[in-house]
């Protein structure tokens with residue numbers, strides 16, 4: 255199968271995990287699951303993931319972290335329209351509202367949207383995806399997208415949709431696990447972030463930058479991080 259980012263067919267088997275094979279692209283260095291699982295398997299996985307107690311415990315620290323991140327993004331644009339793409343239970347949307355932004359969140363997981371409505375009754379949450387929203391005329395000044403892209407089988411249509419959704423002068427903030435980080439270089443496949451079929455795409459800086467450039471984003475930069483998470487900022 256061709257690389258999902260650069261379409262190169264030069265790849266080598268990096269190993270297997272949870273019964274799925276992982277290939278490394280020789281051209282852009284993306285690590286990816288191939289063949290990609292069928293949709294039914296993924297939907298089953300999405301529905302179970304957010305019920306885990308481990309996930310619930312992490313929500314408080316996620317809230318605090320989201321507020322700090324959004325506060326710093328606010329200084330990069332004058333606009334007030336904020337969207338969290340892949341909003342889970344809505345904590346980043348609540349954080350954005352508390353900072354005075356006009357905020358909404360979307361998620362393909364209907365159970366997450368239900369929980370978000372329960373937790374934050376004043377919030378604007380919708381069970382949809384970026385590609386569908388991009389066909390409407392809604393546009394945003396800040397797009398927040400944390401730990402979503404690694405789960406997708408079609409990253410190009412997703413990033414194209416984010417570009418469409420962003421206003422000129424707006425800012426995109428995107429995070430994903432960083433397989434190029436010094437702390438995970440040894441025994442990469444044992445790293446907990448490498449978990450097919452939930453995660454299908456594994457980025458380092460180069461393939462993520464390449465993907466964003468292919469869709470006309472500019473001023474692409476990465477925030478330094480001692481932890482193995484890429485924090486990308488890009489502009490339109």
Ligand SMILES: [Zn+2]
Pocket residue numbers: 257258259260261262279280281282283284
């Ligand atoms: Zn590639």
